[in-house]
Amino acid sequence: MPVTDIAYARSFSFYLERLFQARPQRLEELALHQHLPFDVAQMQAFADWDALIEPDALMPVLRHLRQAVMARLICRDLAGHASLEEVVSTISTLAEFAVQRGLIAARHSLASFGEAIGEESGEVQELIVIAMGKLGGKELNVSSDIDLIFVYPEDGDTNGARSLSNHEYFTRLGKQLIRIISEPGADGLVFRVDMRLRPYGDSGPLVMSFAALENYLLTQGREWERYAWIKARALSGDAAALWDLVRPFVYRKYLDYGAYGAMRELHAQIRREVARRDMAANIKLGPGGIREVEFIAQVFQLIRGGREKSLQLRGTRATLGQLKALHLMEDGAIDELQQAYAFLRKLEHHLQYTDDQQTQTLPTSDDACASLAHSMGFKDWPAFMNALNLERRHVTRHFEQVFFLPAEDTQIHPLADLWRDILESSSHSAERLATLGYTEADAVARQLAAIASSQRYLQMPERSQRKFNALIPPLIEVASHQTGPDATLSRILALLEAISRRASYLALLSEYPQTLQRLASLCSASAWVSAYLTRHPILLDELLDARVLYATPDWPQLAVQLESQLAACEGDAEGKMDALRHFQHAQVFRLVAQDIAGMWTLEALSDELSRLADLVLAATLRHAWLDIAKRHTEAPRFAIIGYGKLGGKELGYVSDLDIIFLYEDEHPDAPELYARLARKMSTWLTSTTSAGVLYDIDLRLRPNGQSGLLVSTVSAFASYQTQQAWVWEHQALTRARFVAGDSAIGEAFDTIRRDVLMQKRDLAILKQEVVDMRQRMLETHPARDEDIKHARGGIIDAEFIIQALILGHAHALPALTANTGTIALLAVAAEAGLIDQTLARKAQDAYRHYRRLQHAARLNDKGGVPLSTELLGDYQAVRTLWQAVFGQTI
Structure with a gap:
């Protein structure tokens, strides 16, 4: 990296200029090492850390380390030598390093109290420092606060000469750690520490035991906290035990479509605050900003992470990559989001390089605007703004596609009054249903009324009942356009009743009204499908994406x-x-x-x-x-x-x-x-x-x-x-x-x-044994023409014919041993002259017809098939072939 790169960085960053004037040695270090990323090995080599176990001795050296890391990052990034991954991982690594060294010094300062001992296990307890937010995701920005939560496994007491309760000991330890990292000194601070994400926020205790945390999450944890805890990552202590405790709160076992509403509400609050404070120029919170990309990634995690463990990730970019791998969004949409996120995060860092301030707001002065545009690789401010606005439009479009308003928040459905009439026991509902095309309108009205008066409906939570009420009118409408609207609606209502106690499934149908048409089409076509969905309502998720639903299996x-x-x-x-x-x-x-x-x-x-x-x-x-x-x-x-x-x-x-x-x-x-x-x-x-x-x-x-x-x-x-x-x-x-x-x-x-x-068999004996076996089957499954499997001339008779031909002739015709199916093997036998070709073709056609009829009957949960002239003719064709092969009529 040439000296001109350092000169350019100094001209862009007031922070860097002040630093080099106050600490010339930082400039010397940078000139020697600017060609290398600042990794954890170099952080370890920066000082004799093991000698710095006193907090007051450690604090200035940590601040000097941050200055060195920041100087190199700013120069490498502005010169185009550092990727986004290098920037966020380097600053995240610095934060983790500072926490771990700070913990050592903080524990040393409390040495007189001994170690914290668990009252149940009798084992030494360790403070678990939990990184939240971007530090949890290893995507920290260069001038960021770090969001932390402090937890410890068990209550108890310390074992030193001066004893404290574990809660008091870890409270002191946490306060000392915060002081080491965030207390301003002559060389500034390492990171500002934000503890507001802990249970109860600022009003809550600084530290909390596992038992207290679990109780809080179970009884008081809110939806936005699930979103926050996605990124939780332990920087010390028993990470596995912590995650076992937190995972059930964050990730539900089922597909949790209720997360949409909670995330949409949280975003709406942010939008209102942005509008109130006129923060449209904020690239994090404003429209099309960083937060919207994060919300897109995290809503899919909240909905599907319990089922799809590969989505239990902490980083936004990694999560977007997994959404692409799972085909949960269009590849092009993911690519645009990844590109926009990288652009916005780079811009965020360049804004913060100027004065080492945690800002995401675009500058207003002409000079600052021109300088920022140039640092981002654009000739002037208008060219930069065109690129920025394009990226933000991409984000906004994809955000609105993911978070579009559900049915209950849109305009009132034209049939809403019909459902209201049914709820109010009006006598006019059957007439209205008849005009929609329902042939047994009275019966349909009675079924709807039975649902409206059922205990299951009446005992629904208010939110679920609102979603249920919003779904009925469009379902009545889409079912009315199907073949057999009465049966279609009846099947859908049975499904809806079955899922009514699972708010997440109601939320799915509400959030994705386009699924109702697919649902109606499938339920109209097959009673078996509607019953299958009722048994496995989790499959409603399959209706969301036609690309996946109708993709040929790979x-x-x-x-x-x-x-x-x-x-x-x-x-x-x-x-x-x-x-x-x-x-x-x-x-x-x-x-x-x-x-x-x-x-x-x-x-x-x-x-x-x-x-x-x-x-x-x-x-x-x-x-x-x-x-x-x-x-x-x-x-x-x-x-x-x-x-x-x-x-x-x-x-x-x-x-x-x-x-x-x-x-x-x-x-x-x-x-x-x-x-x-x-x-x-x-x-x-x-x-x-x-x-x-x-x-x-x-x-x-x-x-x-x-x-x-x-x-x-x-x-x-x-x-x-x-x-x-x-x-x-x-x-x-x-x-x-x-x-x-x-x-x-x-x-x-x-x-x-x-x-x-291919064993050679006595043909006459073989045929008699096959006929005898068929007769024994008939004793347990009598032949009925409606049962195409067991009917004389039906599926079993066709299969017995080809099986007898295989066993009788495979020794001379090895092609018969190929497991290619009844239809193909009938052709092999006919071509070899074992059976008449015309009879074989008729038997093949009959067998195909049988399987189609059997398949259709099962799709509609019918035990038999309707008799027809064609079917009876098929039976006769197979019977004729049976007589030709076995010499007996059936």
Whole structure:
């Protein structure tokens, strides 16, 4: 860095000029070291700190250190050699260093009182100095106050010759620390200390025990304090214990959309104060300023941080980066916010370099304006102001998009009087509903009236009831435009009643009125979807962003996302089980929304649902193994084999998972460990937690069925399949595949499967055994034409046909062993001349039709399908093929 850079910095900064005149040695130091950032190692080397344990000896040296740091930062930044990261991290590091050295001296000054001892633990207690605000986020500005809170773990007494209560001892310690850092002297101060963020503010005690802090947060902590505590970071003492205490106050377990209102109200107070004091030129608090960027980042943290632990960050820029990674805002919006934040923070520092004052207000004199513009890289003040205004407009636009007013604060809805009539038991409501298109208007009016008179509605908190009242009119309106408005509104009302006690869900719908249309469309299209949402209302969050809701799944990326969520729950098995459920439910909901929108063929949708199951099973296996003590290998030599719809990649939304477990491991503890793993996996998959159920599983296809071992070695499985298995078990093997786990075991299974399917069998005996098996099934599931699965000529008959063809002919036609599904294998058999091609095509068309009908019936929670000429013709086509293959009519 040339001497001219120092000269320019002196011309810009009155503070720097005064400093060099008063302390020429600071200029000499700067000339030698200005090419280097001022890191913590250089701070350590600045003085013999261990000799400075007396407060009065330490205080001037800390102030000299700050002068040296400030001189180098100002010159490096103004010369363009220091990034924003260097500036904020250097000044934050200085503050932490000063606190830690100050604590040592403060404790030394109280040595006669001994150490503070906890009355419960009997252990030495340490003051926890909590950095709040920008210091907590390691984003301190160069002339900032530092916001601190003092906490200690336990009450008790000190053990010195002169005893004090722990509270009194830590109060004295805190006061001494504040004096060391903030008392003005001949060389100024190190940092001004602001303690107003502590519980009860200025009127509260200077220090507080864990118990007192926890009680305060539980009983009196306000929404703005949640916002403040996001950035809390312990600079000393037991940081982990502190965060365990504070985290539940800051981050709710559920998606907390009520945070919008609180943050909006806090911002409105700031805006009113800015207007009252004419602070439009304040780049921190004014429109489009630094605070608005921080609010955007932090409202997403408050809403989602409890669920998405990757958002539990303290720095604004890091949080914005994570919002981008999670696709919670448009990439372009995040980029503009990052750029604006960097510009505004740089400007903030240049304002403060002038006279080392904590100011964020633009200058008014022509000379100061010209100098500031030049320091920011602009030729003149107008060019600078154009750039600044552009950045502030970007911030304002994104802020208003995030914090737009909710439904209850906008103009009165045209149907508000209809809901008011219902609340007042007016007889005219049914007529009004009829004019909106409701076909059973009287029944709809009665349902609405039942809600209005229900104890659940009447006992709602006033704020929740206002949101509920604001939601009903637009919901009546959007439902009226759907196919089947009566059923649509009924389904939505059932959902609304279910979530009415959770103010956060009401807040979500209020804050995002555009979600109501998507909600109505989904509920109109599917009774199953509305029931799914009612069971898992957390999925309402998925309606917010159409980009995410309708995005084609990127399974590798989603696998990384799931792994990150599970890793954040390390040591918490129940937390992992909930994370798996939330993830799986969200992906199912996205797929059903895409399905209803016509984005998937049925075959493609089944592939996606099967990929989801594979991913979840793989993650469950991996983390269930980590939950087993005394495991002898990092990765289990264990595999999951899928049968049935999972094996054939024909999963639907409510399909069970037919699975078996195989292992190959010579370790003496392997049988017991893998049996424990299988039981644990079954528990993780099927247990009902607060997040619901993951999958229902069926383990009866394992060797020897329900009486067999839960896990089998590969060799035992091979032996069973070749020597003991029934024909129906070989039928099941036609739709089996390796799903997750050890790939070598998966390859061994594939070999066994192929060898078993390609055994040469007596065709007549085989066909009779398949027919007999079908007959046994009919005894437990009689054939009905409305049941397309069990009807004669239905799904099972079509599958039995292809299974018999595989088992009877795969020895001569290996292509039949490919697990490509019933439709594709019918084509293989027809091309080989095993069945008539015309019959095969008709059976293929019938099978496709069956699956579409079955899928539609499940989406609308119907047990059967309506009979039609087409369906009866499909049944006949499959029956004809059955007769051709088995020589029997059905």
